[in-house]
Structures are given as structure tokens and as C-alpha cells.
């Protein structure tokens with residue numbers, strides 16, 4: 509029987525629509541669902557972030573089912589990823605008519621769908637295209653998997669998270685704990701750049717990065733770095749600037765070919781894994797995320813959050829800030845307030 513399975517894998521090409529193997533396969537080859545675990549969908553799975561993120565989620569032992577949705581190329585990416593001999597069963601979904609099937613039953617939905625920046629653009633320049641994409645996808649989530657945890661990657665995150673919240677409110681499914689803007693790349697960069705300056709292993713560094721995910725709204729709290737470090741004012745100025753402009757550094761280096769994709773897929777997979785560990789009931793799963801918050805007067809703000817079975821179960825306060833960070837916080841709040849309002853108005857106007 510095993511020999512038949514091996515031969516049939518070569519003879520039966522994947523279904524061109526979905527990337528799943530065709531019905532010509534013998535019953536002995538039916539996908540049975542692999543190991544127990546969580547069901548995860550990636551929306552925008554054929555993109556620069558989506559593809560390496562799909563690869564990393566297929567490698568995650570907590571994932572039993574992986575749905576890959578895109579408006580282009582989903583079957584090819586699905587066929588490719590599905591050959592990896594890891595536990596998750598992979599299914600592909602192509603185009604709007606297949607969105608509902610992609611979302612039904614999902615525990616976690618990750619959204620990297622949308623256009624990336626080119627040199628000279630701000631993240632806010634992406635609003636006109638990405639706002640509508642995020643709205644449509646979130647309408648699908650509200651209908652098909654209203655209890656899923658949602659990780660929003662599409663930029664501008666400072667506006668797309670409020671858009672998602674308003675879509676869910678309109679549908680009557682909003683649970684602020686389950687809507688999480690992904691700011692992990694800021695922390696990943698901060699850890700890397702601080703480790704370079706201090707001459708230590710980046711895996712041992714933890715820099716809280718709060719606020720939002722664009723320019724001055726990205727606020728690294730260098731006074732709270734673990735292990736505790738002291739920096740000169742020159743180092744603080746260099747590190748703050750590099751962390752706030754890390755995205756632009758990559759956009760310029762890629763010279764028109766997009767923005768961060770590989771480091772972002774790493775960051776998104778790290779954050780998704782934390783969400784899944786929280787869903788499993790692990791204790792003390794803490795990551796920074798842009799969430800509905802009462803830490804400041806703004807309705808959304810990124811801080812450390814504790815992830816649990818129902819999403820962001822505890823939102824940590826900012827902790828003690830030095831004068832430099834207090835100044836940065838005021839600048840961040842001013843820009844964030846406008847970006848949040850822009851997202852809210854997109855749905856409510």
C-alpha cells in the first residue's frame with residue numbers, strides 16, 4: 509500500500525485551483541488531519557511575507573491545518589509547501605469566492621495581504637489600497653471565524669487595526685482581546701541593534717518597543733532593556749533612529765522591490781507561535797503588540813501584552829520612562845491619534 513501511495517504522489521498532480529492533490533489518489537492517501545493542533549489561515553499567502561511565513565507556520569508543531577489564501581498564485585505556493593513532511597495539512601484558496609472556505613473553522617488568522625512601500629513612500633501612503641483589502645478580509649473573518657485570534661500585519665498597522673476593530677464592531681463580533689497588530693519586527697530589530705552595540709548575543713536581549721508601527725510612533729524603551737544596559741546619549745540617539753527607521757532602511761536597500769519580507773516572516777511566525785502557545789494555555793507568554801488599550805488616552809497602543817486562551821489577557825503599563833522617552837511618547841501619541849482616527853473614519857464615515 510505504501511508503494512501505491514508513493515507512485516500516486518507522482519502521477520496525480522495537485523488540483524490547479526487549490527493546490528491539494530487530485531481525487532485520483534487512492535483512499536489510502538487521504539489527508540487525515542495530522543497531529544492535533546490549531547487551524548491557522550494566512551491571507552496574502554503568496555506574497556513576499558506570505559510565502560516564507562507559510563513555510564515557517566508549516567514547520568510549527570502547534571499547527572495542524574494551514575490554509576493559504578491569496579488572490580493570485582495560491583495553488584502553486586500550496587503545492588510547494590504541502591510537500592514538506594511536517595504535521596500540518598495544507599490547503600490552498602484562490603480569490604474572493606474561496607475566502608469563506610479559507611476562513612471557516614480557523615483559530616488564528618494572519619493578514620499580510622496588501623501592497624508594500626517603495627522608496628520615498630510612508631506607510632500611510634499605502635492606506636488607500638490596503639484599507640479596503642483589510643476591510644474585506646475582516647468582513648470574511650466576522651462571518652466565518654468570529655472567535656479567531658487575528659494578527660494584522662498589513663500597513664499602515666496604526667490604521668488597519670482600528671479598521672479591523674470597526675468592521676468587527678459593525679458585525680457584532682468585536683472582542684478587543686482577539687485583535688492584535690503585529691509590531692514584533694520592531695522588537696526583533698531593536699534586539700538585534702542593541703546587541704550589536706553592546707557586543708552581546710541578540711537572543712539574550714529584550715527591548716520593549718511601544719506606541720505604534722510607523723516612524724516616531726515606534727518608541728523603543730532603551731531604559732528598560734533586559735539584561736540591563738546603560739547607553740551613552742550618542743548610542744541612544746543612534747539606536748532610536750535606527751529602530752524607528754529600520755523599515756525604511758530595508759525599503760531603500762530593496763530599491764523598489766518591496767519592503768521587509770524575510771525578517772517580517774520570522775517576526776510574524778514568532779508572534780503567531782506566541783499566540784498559539786497562549787491559546788494552548790501556556791503561562792507567561794508576553795510579547796509587544798498594538799492592541800485596544802487604556803495605557804494612554806488613545807484607544808489603541810502597543811505595549812507588552814500577556815497572551816492566553818482568549819488572546820491579549822493582560823496589557824502591561826509602560827513602566828518608568830526617562831525624560832527622552834517621555835518626549836518621544838508625546839510625539840508618538842500625536843501621530844498615532846491621527847492614524848487611528850483615519851482608520852476609524854474609513855469604516856464609520
Ligand SMILES: NC(=O)c1ccc[n+]([C@@H]2O[C@H](COP(=O)([O-])OP(=O)(O)OC[C@H]3O[C@@H](n4cnc5c(N)ncnc54)[C@H](O)[C@@H]3O)[C@@H](O)[C@H]2O)c1
Nearest residue numbers: 552554555556557579620621622623624661662663693772
Ligand atoms: N507589520 C509589519 O511589521 C510589516 C512588516 C513588513 C511589511 N508589512 C506590510 O505587509 C504587507 C504585505 O507586504 P509584502 O511584502 O508581503 O507584499 P507583497 O506585495 O509581496 O504581497 C502581498 C500579497 O497580498 C496579496 N493580496 C492583495 N490583495 C489581496 C486580497 N484582497 N486578499 C488576499 N490577498 C491579497 C497579493 O496578491 C500578494 O500576494 C504590506 O502592506 C507591508 O507594508 C508590515
Ligand SMILES: O=C(O)C[C@H](O)C(=O)O
Nearest residue numbers: 625663754755756767768
Ligand atoms: O517599512 C515598511 O514599509 C514595512 C514594515 O512596516 C517594516 O517595518 O519593515
